[in-house]
Amino acid sequence: MTETATREFTTVGVIGLGTMGAGIAEVFARNGFAVIGVEQNDVGLERGRQHLEHSTGRAVKREKMTREQADELLGRITLTTDMQDLAGADLVVEAVVESLEVKKSIFRALDDIVRPDAVLATNTSSLSVTEISTANAKPGRVVGVHFFNPAPVQNLVEIIRTVVTEPDVLADVQELLRSLGKNPVVCGDKAGFIANTLLFGYLNHAVAMYEGKYASREDIDAAMRFGCGYPMGPLALLDLIGLDTAYEILDTMYKQGRDRLHAPAPILKQYVTAGLLGRKSGRGFYTYEAPDSPVVV
Numbered sequence: 001m002t003e004t005a006t007r008e009f010t011t012v013g014v015i016g017l018g019t020m021g022a023g024i025a026e027v028f029a030r031n032g033f034a035v036i037g038v039e040q041n042d043v044g045l046e047r048g049r050q051h052l053e054h055s056t057g058r059a060v061k062r063e064k065m066t067r068e069q070a071d072e073l074l075g076r077i078t079l080t081t082d083m084q085d086l087a088g089a090d091l092v093v094e095a096v097v098e099s100l101e102v103k104k105s106i107f108r109a110l111d112d113i114v115r116p117d118a119v120l121a122t123n124t125s126s127l128s129v130t131e132i133s134t135a136n137a138k139p140g141r142v143v144g145v146h147f148f149n150p151a152p153v154q155n156l157v158e159i160i161r162t163v164v165t166e167p168d169v170l171a172d173v174q175e176l177l178r179s180l181g182k183n184p185v186v187c188g189d190k191a192g193f194i195a196n197t198l199l200f201g202y203l204n205h206a207v208a209m210y211e212g213k214y215a216s217r218e219d220i221d222a223a224m225r226f227g228c229g230y231p232m233g234p235l236a237l238l239d240l241i242g243l244d245t246a247y248e249i250l251d252t253m254y255k256q257g258r259d260r261l262h263a264p265a266p267i268l269k270q271y272v273t274a275g276l277l278g279r280k281s282g283r284g285f286y287t288y289e290a291p292d293s294p295v296v297v
């Protein structure tokens with residue numbers, strides 16, 4: 001059954017203006033939406049403002065937009081610490097810290113604030129969207145919208161439908177994301193969604209291959225770069241992601257799905273315990289002189 005879009009979205013609320021939320025606010029404002037950005041306190045608000053100014057300033061420098069366009073964009077974003085200001089929102093995107101308790105408390109509070117037909121979305125990357133949605137009195141209007149970092153640049157958005165997401169909500173969110181120039185894909189509610197489930201299974205396999213001394217780190221990475229056309233080899237990519245982050249993602253997926261592909265390779269945990277976290281700590285599978293320097297072998 002094909003659903004056609006039924007809702008008009010004009011005002012979008014974004015809760016949490018950190019790395020992801022500020023980027024998501026920018027995406028909507030760039031496309032002419034009125035955005036209400038909510039933070040938990042003035043410090044968070046100031047950080048969010050700086051993030052937005054820095055990101056749009058960079059776009060001006062790279063001639064992706066003019067100074068006037070950047071100012072117009074920023075003018076469409078209202079910053080507040082009061083969730084009640086979301087009363088007029090057609091869509092609310094939650095992008096606060098990855099904590100089930102914090103997210104549930106927000107979805108519970110939104111019940112008394114937003115209109116009954118407003119759509120609610122969470123940008124969680126690993127928590128159960130179903131569980132978050134049950135905190136709201138109308139879980140049928142809740143979806144996951146998993147933007148990629150940085151949100152203004154990355155075109156993929158995974159839309160996560162739960163078993164109770166209403167088909168018209170899904171259709172409307174898909175249409176909305178397309179209108180932003182994004183490529184939405186739809187999947188069920190399982191940690192990792194599509195991209196990370198496939199990507200981290202592959203990365204983990206590369207670590208197991210290295211751990212088993214089947215091939216050197218350089219040859220594993222070279223095989224995927226020159227044989228498969230990937231821009232980076234898996235071990236260099238893991239160093240970039242951060243081995244602690246990669247371990248947490250794999251561990252969450254394994255605990256939820258019990259797919260052996262995602263059982264973290266033992267050496268990954270050992271590296272994390274030893275403080276070898278990748279580029280950010282100067283050493284992971286490779287050694288780096290400075291966080292962004294080329295590889296030192």
Ligand code: NAI
Nearest residue numbers: 016017018019020039040044095096097098123124125149
């Ligand atoms: P972050 O830590 O940079 O930002 C979270 C923001 O939420 C902070 O500014 C914090 O002050 C604010 N916040 C916390 N509680 C709040 C509340 N009750 N009301 C309003 N604001 C509140 O986190 P980040 O990286 O932006 O992640 C946000 C969400 O996006 C998480 O669910 C994460 O899993 C997900 N995600 C992160 C990606 C990444 O690459 N960082 C990629 C895709 C999804």
